[in-house]
Amino acid sequence: MSGRGGRGAALLKALEQPVRRPGQQSVQTGDQGAGPPPLTSAAVSTVGVVQMVADVDKCPPLVTPSPGQPLSFSRPLASPAVLPLVGRGGRGVRSVEPRMADEPPSLISYEPSSPEPVLTETEVVPVSVPSIQPGASSQTISKGSPAVGRGSMLRDTACHVRLPQLHSSGGPPVVQTTTPTVSPPALSPSPPNPVKAMRGLSLNNMESSMASSMASQRGSSGQSIPVSANYLPLKGNIDGVFKYAVTFSPPVEDIRSRSQLLNEHKELIGLTRVFDGTTLYVPKRICEQRLDLMSTRQTDGTSVKVTISLVDAIKNHDVVQLMNVIFKRILRALKLQRIGRDYYDANAPLEVPQHKMQLWPGYVTVINRHEGGLMLVLDVSHRVMKTDTALDFLYELYHSNRDKFREEAFKQLVGSVVLTRYNNRTYEIDDIAWDKNPRCAFQDHAGSQITFVDYYKRAYDLDITDLEQPLLIHRPKKKQRGKKEESGKEVDEMVCLVPELCAMTGLTDAARSDFKVMKDLAIHTRVPPEKRAESFRKFIQRLNTTKEASELLQSWGLILDSQMLDLQGRRLPPEKILFKNSSIVANMEADWSRECLKEHVISAVSLLDWAVLFVKKDQGKATDFVNMLSKVCPPIGMEVQEPKMVEVVNDRTESYLRALRELIAPRLQMVVIVFPTSRDDRYSAVKKLCCIESPIPSQVLIARTITQQQKLRSVTQKVALQMNAKLGGELWAVEIPLKSCMVIGIDVYHDKSYGNKSIAGFVASTNPSFTRWYSRTAMQEQSQELIHELKLCMQAALKKYNEVNQSLPERIIVFRDGVGEGREEYVSEFEVPQFNSCFSIFGDNYSPKLAVVVVQKRISTRIFGRSGNGYENPPPGVIVDHTVTKSYDFYLVSQHVRQGTVSPTYYRVIYDKSGLKPDHLQRLTYKLTHMYYNWPGTIRTPAPCNYAHKLAFLVGKSLHRDPAHELSDRLFFL
Numbered sequence: 001m002s003g004r005g006g007r008g009a010a011l012l013k014a015l016e017q018p019v020r021r022p023g024q025q026s027v028q029t030g031d032q033g034a035g036p037p038p039l040t041s042a043a044v045s046t047v048g049v050v051q052m053v054a055d056v057d058k059c060p061p062l063v064t065p066s067p068g069q070p071l072s073f074s075r076p077l078a079s080p081a082v083l084p085l086v087g088r089g090g091r092g093v094r095s096v097e098p099r100m101a102d103e104p105p106s107l108i109s110y111e112p113s114s115p116e117p118v119l120t121e122t123e124v125v126p127v128s129v130p131s132i133q134p135g136a137s138s139q140t141i142s143k144g145s146p147a148v149g150r151g152s153m154l155r156d157t158a159c160h161v162r163l164p165q166l167h168s169s170g171g172p173p174v175v176q177t178t179t180p181t182v183s184p185p186a187l188s189p190s191p192p193n194p195v196k197a198m199r200g201l202s203l204n205n206m207e208s209s210m211a212s213s214m215a216s217q218r219g220s221s222g223q224s225i226p227v228s229a230n231y232l233p234l235k236g237n238i239d240g241v242f243k244y245a246v247t248f249s250p251p252v253e254d255i256r257s258r259s260q261l262l263n264e265h266k267e268l269i270g271l272t273r274v275f276d277g278t279t280l281y282v283p284k285r286i287c288e289q290r291l292d293l294m295s296t297r298q299t300d301g302t303s304v305k306v307t308i309s310l311v312d313a314i315k316n317h318d319v320v321q322l323m324n325v326i327f328k329r330i331l332r333a334l335k336l337q338r339i340g341r342d343y344y345d346a347n348a349p350l351e352v353p354q355h356k357m358q359l360w361p362g363y364v365t366v367i368n369r370h371e372g373g374l375m376l377v378l379d380v381s382h383r384v385m386k387t388d389t390a391l392d393f394l395y396e397l398y399h400s401n402r403d404k405f406r407e408e409a410f411k412q413l414v415g416s417v418v419l420t421r422y423n424n425r426t427y428e429i430d431d432i433a434w435d436k437n438p439r440c441a442f443q444d445h446a447g448s449q450i451t452f453v454d455y456y457k458r459a460y461d462l463d464i465t466d467l468e469q470p471l472l473i474h475r476p477k478k479k480q481r482g483k484k485e486e487s488g489k490e491v492d493e494m495v496c497l498v499p500e501l502c503a504m505t506g507l508t509d510a511a512r513s514d515f516k517v518m519k520d521l522a523i524h525t526r527v528p529p530e531k532r533a534e535s536f537r538k539f540i541q542r543l544n545t546t547k548e549a550s551e552l553l554q555s556w557g558l559i560l561d562s563q564m565l566d567l568q569g570r571r572l573p574p575e576k577i578l579f580k581n582s583s584i585v586a587n588m589e590a591d592w593s594r595e596c597l598k599e600h601v602i603s604a605v606s607l608l609d610w611a612v613l614f615v616k617k618d619q620g621k622a623t624d625f626v627n628m629l630s631k632v633c634p635p636i637g638m639e640v641q642e643p644k645m646v647e648v649v650n651d652r653t654e655s656y657l658r659a660l661r662e663l664i665a666p667r668l669q670m671v672v673i674v675f676p677t678s679r680d681d682r683y684s685a686v687k688k689l690c691c692i693e694s695p696i697p698s699q700v701l702i703a704r705t706i707t708q709q710q711k712l713r714s715v716t717q718k719v720a721l722q723m724n725a726k727l728g729g730e731l732w733a734v735e736i737p738l739k740s741c742m743v744i745g746i747d748v749y750h751d752k753s754y755g756n757k758s759i760a761g762f763v764a765s766t767n768p769s770f771t772r773w774y775s776r777t778a779m780q781e782q783s784q785e786l787i788h789e790l791k792l793c794m795q796a797a798l799k800k801y802n803e804v805n806q807s808l809p810e811r812i813i814v815f816r817d818g819v820g821e822g823r824e825e826y827v828s829e830f831e832v833p834q835f836n837s838c839f840s841i842f843g844d845n846y847s848p849k850l851a852v853v854v855v856q857k858r859i860s861t862r863i864f865g866r867s868g869n870g871y872e873n874p875p876p877g878v879i880v881d882h883t884v885t886k887s888y889d890f891y892l893v894s895q896h897v898r899q900g901t902v903s904p905t906y907y908r909v910i911y912d913k914s915g916l917k918p919d920h921l922q923r924l925t926y927k928l929t930h931m932y933y934n935w936p937g938t939i940r941t942p943a944p945c946n947y948a949h950k951l952a953f954l955v956g957k958s959l960h961r962d963p964a965h966e967l968s969d970r971l972f973f974l
Contacts, residue, residue, distance in 0.1 A: 222570035386504035526900030600637035695964035745944025761952030
């Protein structure tokens with residue numbers, strides 16, 4: 001390996017090691033016996049790489065176009081060498097935002113932090129993909145080629161590879177695979193008969209009919225409070241906008257080529273238009289019904305017929321789509337760069353040099369229809385950009401973890417997003433081609449051989465110094481595909497990226513767990529309300545003073561308000577917190593951390609038979625913890641006896657497991673394990689043993705958290721509360737006026753690294769005060785968002801409720817978390833019927849009153865309190881259920897934050913037969929945010945949702961199997 005001062009040789013040596021993927025077994029040695037099953041080299045597939053050759057200088061020829069043209073590769077997907085890729089990891093996709101109290105800091109000293117799910121949405125503008133030029137030559141590679149020396153895991157000697165030529169512009173090399181698919185129906189050449197006369201659709205009054213029907217869904221209790229929201233009303237009139245369907249013959253797949261062909265007739269169509277590749281919006285009538293035009297493709301001179309067919313006058317649904325497309329064009333006119341779904345200013349980075357990072361400031365913009373009309377939701381966002389490359393990251397990873405380098409590289413890179421600065425585009429990494437390097441040669445459009453090194457030098461004047469680095473693979477989304485060969489098989493593209501030319505974006509798991517990194521980033525990202533409002537004003541000013549952007553807005557007759565929306569909210573009264581012998585009223589910050597440490601808990605479980613495990617060097621720390629625990633437990637009403645002190649021979653995972661197996665007995669109530677360092681594989685192995693093999697409540701501590709004597713008392717008090725909750729105790733409660741009611745929380749965790757499964761956590765209350773819970777999990781395949789086993793979970797929960805109360809609940813409220821925006825309809829159509837269908841097994845007359853509420857916390861809405869002429873965070877308990885809502889829904893600010901801007905939670909009632917008034921449901925929701933036993937204060941979502949999230953995360957991250965049912969009536973997953 002050349003360059004990099006010899007570091008490449010070490011990296012190349014690591015590439016020789018076999019790769020292990022989750023879900024497959026291998027020989028276990030040392031600490032490898034813990035955690036998920038190890039990976040095997042036979043399981044690895046670098047998509048698109050089909051044949052191997054003995055020397056890296058003789059890599060199988062790929063096909064590349066001229067400079068700037070993506071490289072292509074094709075193979076049948078049915079070949080056994082191509083395995084499904086692990087799904088999206090989510091790392092790097094998120095912006096660094098002020099994450100205020102999504103879940104407050106855990107009371108436990110060590111539990112792996114659970115990442116927030118990434119909200120996915122369907123983009124309005126399709127991403128362009130290059131098209132295969134008709135008649136392009138191809139080459140076939142037959143089986144029998146020798147294998148690459150260090151990448152034999154991808155060998156497939158039974159396939160033939162056809163390499164089509166491509167002609168388009170821009171982008172890195174692309175891999176293509178082919179598979180027979182059922183193509184979607186083509187757009188009908190005969191659209192519906194157009195409306196003879198245009199229907200006026202004023203943006204100012206199109207929602208008036210909705211407002212009257214919403215009044216009955218609003219609450220009225222609480223104190224009125226003036227608030228503002230980051231909503232900018234969009235004014236104007238879209239009368240006279242027409243929608244056309246555009247088709248091409250012969251078919252043209254590349255959206256850029258489509259736009260060029262359509263642009264040849266700009267005199268007829270006009271410059272004021274929006275075209276997304278298939279649909280054209282213009283403010284004038286082009287034709288009565290259908291118009292055929294002829295254009296010439298610039299790449300090869302082929303004549304293409306462009307058919308424009310009038311569909312209709314624009315309708316309400318199209319208004320939202322049209323406005324979002326227009327506004328994306330406005331953001332591009334402001335010279336903002338699109339990364340993911342949002343736009344960022346690459347020309348004004350905020351430097352964080354001590355961590356080799358930059359923060360690109362940007363904006364989140366969404367136009368949607370609300371009760372108050374069409375509005376733009378505008379929020380501030382930040383994007384982490386690394387100043388080092390993906391190759392630098394691989395070097396660092398190798399030197400820090402040589403034994404499991406490839407496994408760790410796959411885990412850290414797959415799912416992350418990189419930026420190729422030579423064309424300012426972002427790509428999500430789906431795989432790593434360990435058998436490929438920049439010296440691999442491919443065939444260009446002229447039929448000559450060219451390497452990656454020469455390609456990037458010729459196309460972008462870039463020099464690649466490390467000639468042995470592997471290549472990164474990006475697989476475009478389904479909506480970016482759709483190309484077909486003459487055989488009718490769909491072409492599946494794979495983009496090949498050189499790590500040395502890729503800048504890392506986002507934060508790795510290691511960076512997120514680094515307190516100093518997050519603290520330094522928070523200086524820029526935790527924007528207080530007043531500064532956030534100032535950013536909004538600067539954005540509007542920039543829009544108005546940028547000629548291209550303002551002209552684009554004016555050409556469509558649109559006017560954007562320059563001030564945030566002012567409205568009236570309601571503040572719910574503070575809740576009374578109930579302990580065993582007393583009660584308090586929560587303070588202005590909705591926090592009772594001091595009171596809960598000196599008041600008797602409602603139900604204390606005596607800890608009489610328990611054990612503590614530790615290695616020899618941590619014996620003193622473990623002893624100090626036990627002594628402190630005996631002091632802090634009596635004030636909360638908890639009796640603690642001396643534990644069995646067990647010294648583990650060493651810190652190997654097998655040693656901990658062996659000691660636990662010898663120790664666990666039927667009478668043992670709990671085990672406390674002190675780890676010398678934080679290691680996920682060791683943690684997972686211990687949790688598997690304690691949650692599945694020999695079910696027993698367990699508490700894991702990291703030695704450093706109980707090292708400092710000045711903090712030991714505080715840490716031990718919080719651990720004591722959590723231990724009591726895990727044993728089945730009840731810490732505190734709030735007043736619940738509802739009788740015979742069950743509340744349920746559901747959340748889904750997508751396991752990206754272990755078979756791409758989805759784990760649904762289901763947690764239901766079993767007593768009237770909502771202090772005891774019953775939990776179940778359900779596993780699904782291939783990242784399904786909706787749960788197929790809800791019926792079984794609901795039946796088990798109802799049986800448990802009946803066992804505890806000798807009656808079934810008369811009312812059931814389900815809080816469904818983890819549902820992306822736009823998917824509420826699927827929950828309503830699929831999950832709600834499952835709930836209703838399971839009631840009949842308890843008797844024909846059993847029909848409880850059911851309500852289903854979708855909980856969304858990854859939203860862009862911000863609610864500000866107004867103080868004089870400025871803005872501040874609103875207090876906990878603020879409700880907004882009008883103007884910025886859509887139907888029977890509401891925003892709730894339930895938690896207090898000391899830094900940044902508080903984020904509300906959005907509650908959508910998609911099914912309601914509960915008989916509760918809006919006031920009652922809103923108040924119940926707020927009460928449940930007080931009931932999370934991992935934090936003595938309010939949290940952002942109802943407690944059952946957080947419990948379901950913790951359960952799903954534990955199973956998806958560590959257990960990978962359903963926990964033992966013996967633990968289902970305790971909060972063992974805290």
